[in-house]
Amino acid sequence: MPSIESLVEAMVRGDTMSLARLISRVEKESPDAAEVLRLASPHAGKGYRIGFTGPPGSGKSTLVDQVTAVIRGRDGAPAVGIIAVDPTSPFSGGALLGDRIRMEQHYQDEGVFIRSMGTRGGHGGLPNVAQRAATLLEASGKEYVLIETVGVGQTELDVMDAADTVVVVMVPEAGDSIQTMKAGLMEIADIFVVNKSDREGADKLAQEIEASLHLGASATGWTVPVLNTEAHRGVGVQELMDAIDEHRRVSEESGELHARRERRRSAQFFKTVEERMVAALHDLLTSDGDLRALVGRIEAGEIDPYTAALDVLGGRWLSHISFSGPGGG
Amino acid sequence: MPSIESLVEAMVRGDTMSLARLISRVEKESPDAAEVLRLASPHAGKGYRIGFTGPPGSGKSTLVDQVTAVIRGRDGAPAVGIIAVDPTSPFSGGALLGDRIRMEQHYQDEGVFIRSMGTRGGHGGLPNVAQRAATLLEASGKEYVLIETVGVGQTELDVMDAADTVVVVMVPEAGDSIQTMKAGLMEIADIFVVNKSDREGADKLAQEIEASLHLGASATGWTVPVLNTEAHRGVGVQELMDAIDEHRRVSEESGELHARRERRRSAQFFKTVEERMVAALHDLLTSDGDLRALVGRIEAGEIDPYTAALDVLGGRWLSHISFSGPGGG
Secondary structure (H helix, E strand, O other): OOOHHHHHHHHHOOOHHHHHHHHHHHHOOOOOHHHHHHHHHHHOOOOEEEEEEEOOOOOHHHHHHHHHHHHHOOOOOOOEEEEEEOOOOOOOHHHHHHHHHHHHHHOOOOOEEEEEEOOOOOOOHHHHHHHHHHHHHHHOOOOEEEEEEEEOOHHHHHHHHHOOEEEEEEOHHHHHHHHHHHHHHHHHOOEEEEOOOOOOOHHHHHHHHHHHHOOOOOOOOOOOOEEEOEHHHOEOHHHHHHHHHHHHHHHHHHOHHHHHHHHHHHHHHHHHHHHHHHHHHHHHHHHOHHHHHHHHHHHOOOOOHHHHHHHHHHHHOHHHOOOOOOOOO | OOOHHHHHHHHHOOOHHHHHHHHHHHHOOOOOHHHHHHHHHHHOOOOEEEEEEEOOOOOHHHHHHHHHHHHHOOOOOOOEEEEEEOOOOOOOHHHHHHHHHHHHHHOOOOOEEEEEEOOOOOOOHHHHHHHHHHHHHHHOOOOEEEEEEEEOOHHHHHHHHHOOEEEEEEOHHHHHHHHHHHHHHHHHOOEEEEOOOOOOOHHHHHHHHHHHHOOOOOOOOOOOOEEEOEHHHOEOHHHHHHHHHHHHHHHHHHOHHHHHHHHHHHHHHHHHHHHHHHHHHHHHHHHOHHHHHHHHHHHOOOOOHHHHHHHHHHHHOHHHOOOOOOOOO
């Protein structure tokens, strides 16, 4: 088995197989994941991350496909990494289907790397895993990382924390549920897209979104645009890419991009420490007979979980925890 | 300010104001939350928890309302606690609206307590907070706890871990998205309800669900039924309650209920210890000058988050952490 160092070196040189293997390690939160990221980080940070979210069936995959084609058509054919996150599907059935469809267009394009994530992630959760996969894609030389997530729950919103520009995709049919999802989506959207804009209700939806947007003020000098697309025909895709470029420019000038990346870095630090602490706790469970017995008593209802937790936190067990794993210093 | 002990005593005697205040403390994850739960736990465990989940607009709130009316109409008028969770709405606009509508029916009924949760929860997350609020509702003497969550993301599925019987509510209009959400919902459903069953497509939806269910085998001797309801007219609600009772009976006999509650107790133990460990880490950040400086360097990109995390885990800082808070032993 090749060492972590040699895999990371190969990935940085552009080897796709090494990239895929390293993403798997990070995704499974294997003990050497932090070490992988430590080695990869110096090579990351040069990619631009664009997030796409919105309700199921809004055509996000098609839009991501079209945006990829626009980027690939630019001078120098910038490399693109795509992360498709589907938290609602533990068996990643939906995500795999997405891959298959996309493959038809980008199958033979070595400048495009696609990865689906359908599991819920380990201790750190899916948003964290997406964040780290994006770091690896950047380290492998992808100039753009597109992150797509299915659904409109909190997990999906959290995944978007990984993005520099967040595109929220809606469709006219989504009218019924817009009230429900509005608060969360309005907060994170840098650009709104009304896709399938040839359908009835598209204008009304765009107006509703505009009206909601006007309720909030922008602190960064950016006015969230509402764009119309018909992704399956490519209509409006160039305009969307222009808007993304413009948001990038404004966000760089205002310092917003810098601030987002700062927040992301410190969040990753805390998440990594948290995960290792939690993993150490779970390791202790399997190695310490007293603690195993305690969990047995908790399960049997002989002691309530909160009393037991306060007992353990009181210091009897925690001094046994070793935080350093294979990658630990 | 009354002591935790006196608040818990009052709650156990049935005082609604004390219940509301204690749920707030648990919801905000205040430092004494574990102590609140430790005192309340001996009085909990006698309520039966029914979860309702499904896509927005499927009529879950109306169904929960109707089921509440059926329970309240039983011999002895069993007390009901309702937890309405809306992870997609940080401002709890949707959840509050739900309250207002419900109030019309159960406003003057002292045997019904309703609580909305619209925030994402703290370190422990919303599923954890819902779990704990259910414990407090039980301790306050609620014989049934109904937990309703809006949406179909991973958070919503996780909230259902708190329930003894999980009812998944669908509507004919949901046909488009059923493929997307199927995997997650199929795993957790004990009972399927096709609500608004007078609408076009209801039979087709019921057949699709039945077909999907037949793909999976039941390990516990329970066959997941697919029921039709028209919640707004009360049609099928008694049959739903009968199915819930039947699932409860089968689940008690097979040991499934016992196993679920065991898992729930040990999960709460781990979650509580995890939270306190993480809280201690964050406390350390604000009190330790070296660590604050390190976070500054991480944000500035001078050191990558993973190297910094491995450094910290290497032992230089963690020995400073105090795990015991106000409720610590």
